[in-house]
Amino acid sequence: MTSSALTLVGLSKEYKSFTLGPVDFEVQRGTVVSLIGTNGSGKSTLFHTIMGIVQPEKGTVQVFGEDYKKNEVAWKQKVGYVGEQYGTLAYLTVKEIAAFVSRWYPSWDQHKYLGLLKRYQIDENKKFNKSSKGTRRKIEFILAMSHSPELLLLDEPSEGVDIVSQRKMKEDLLEYMNNENHTIVIATHILDEVRQISDYICVLDQGKIVTAFEKDEIYEKWARLWVSDLTDTVRNHQHTLDVTHPPLQLVTDNVESTEALLEQEGIQVTHRQSLSLDEVITFILEAASHSKE
Numbered sequence: 001m002t003s004s005a006l007t008l009v010g011l012s013k014e015y016k017s018f019t020l021g022p023v024d025f026e027v028q029r030g031t032v033v034s035l036i037g038t039n040g041s042g043k044s045t046l047f048h049t050i051m052g053i054v055q056p057e058k059g060t061v062q063v064f065g066e067d068y069k070k071n072e073v074a075w076k077q078k079v080g081y082v083g084e085q086y087g088t089l090a091y092l093t094v095k096e097i098a099a100f101v102s103r104w105y106p107s108w109d110q111h112k113y114l115g116l117l118k119r120y121q122i123d124e125n126k127k128f129n130k131s132s133k134g135t136r137r138k139i140e141f142i143l144a145m146s147h148s149p150e151l152l153l154l155d156e157p158s159e160g161v162d163i164v165s166q167r168k169m170k171e172d173l174l175e176y177m178n179n180e181n182h183t184i185v186i187a188t189h190i191l192d193e194v195r196q197i198s199d200y201i202c203v204l205d206q207g208k209i210v211t212a213f214e215k216d217e218i219y220e221k222w223a224r225l226w227v228s229d230l231t232d233t234v235r236n237h238q239h240t241l242d243v244t245h246p247p248l249q250l251v252t253d254n255v256e257s258t259e260a261l262l263e264q265e266g267i268q269v270t271h272r273q274s275l276s277l278d279e280v281i282t283f284i285l286e287a288a289s290h291s292k293e
């Protein structure tokens with residue numbers, strides 16, 4: 001069994017005023033990757049390209065080690081996708097869509113589907129396009145979960161979803177990940193989701209991956225340091241991301257290297273504080289947007 005759930009090599013998609021990629025990225029089986037980026041950074045376009053909803057100009061996608069253009073039916077049966085995909089079936093009721101969709105998936109679990117409908121209080125007889133935005137997201141989530149996919153591609157699954165259902169989704173995703181062969185790639189603007197379920201974070205900006213890292217690395221590598229003094233060498237160091245005062249302090253994304261430099265410069269660190277995930281993500285997104293100016 002291949003250890004890679006998803007491999008993207010040189011993947012690019014061009015619209016008139018936007019280019020995605022080239023994207024090179026690998027998602028290991030058994031992990032949760034959160035895709036983060038400002039509005040319009042290309043997260044949905046990336047999912048659309050992976051799912052073959054739009055055709056890439058260049059590059060390849062492998063799902064579980066297989067080229068996605070080959071055996072399309074077989075790999076799609078292993079993938080659950082949430083991202084406004086029921087456009088052409090939207091005039092049907094949830095029950096009719098489920099009857100239709102269930103035929104695509106040999107692993108469809110009707111018992112699970114009915115349980116999820118109840119859990120999320122969905123009226124099966126209501127038309128998809130007559131449901132609210134949050135309810136449509138919940139329906140998509142239920143349909144994706146009901147065929148027990150090996151890979152979940154979730155494009156803002158909790159967008160517009162009420163707080164109680166958001167919590168249920170998080171619980172369901174955590175339970176889903178109890179199976180070590182399961183994998184999730186989730187695009188989200190909700191940092192609680194990132195904090196609670198992801199192993200890796202991938203940041204997209206203007207169609208390109210600007211950084212990807214293990215979530216727990218943040219607590220080891222990023223810090224705010226209170227310092228006795230600062231030299232230009234420290235201020236201009238590649239890992240010094242911000243300097244504020246009073247009291248004089250800096251933010252680093254490589255605490256080991258910065259502390260070594262401070263020692264070399266004869267500067268004392270009087271206090272050290274880890275950064276929260278929210279602060280780190282904000283720094284990364286702001287740095288990416290400043291590089292555009």
Ligand SMILES: Nc1ncnc2c1ncn2[C@@H]1O[C@H](COP(=O)(O)OP(=O)(O)OP(=O)(O)O)[C@@H](O)[C@H]1O
Pocket residue numbers: 015016017018037038039040041042043044045046
């Ligand atoms: N079919 C299309 N034709 C032309 N341009 C498009 C098309 N679809 C998306 N785009 C453009 O691609 C860019 C990326 O859009 P995309 O929806 O992928 O961003 P996103 O990161 O998912 O944004 P958000 O966080 O707001 O959901 C935008 O500038 C958008 O206008």
